Amino acid sequence: MKLKNGFKAVSIGEDRFIIEVGGSTVDLRSAMLINPAAELLFTALYEERDEKELVNLLLSSYDIDEETANRDVSAFISKLKERDMLD
Secondary structure (H helix, E strand, O other), rough: OEEEOEEEEEOOEEEEEEEEEEEEEEEEEEEEEEEEEHHHHHHOOOOOOHHHHHHHHHHHHHHHOOOHHHHHHHHHHHHHHHHEEOO
């Protein structure tokens, strides 16, 4: 899976969001607040990745167990799919 074109992570104040950028407009209605782990996954999805690769990325970056990493990756992917952000 891979992100569709037009999505990027941005800072608004001290928070990080995923927003859709199209042409000269930004649609903040679909903005999604993210934490550092979600931003790591989001950035990885600029290239084609499978779920296992994302789980391994979390495992190598954070002190968490595989069950937690699997659950977090699944939840994040579900949110991206709900918002039609993945190819």
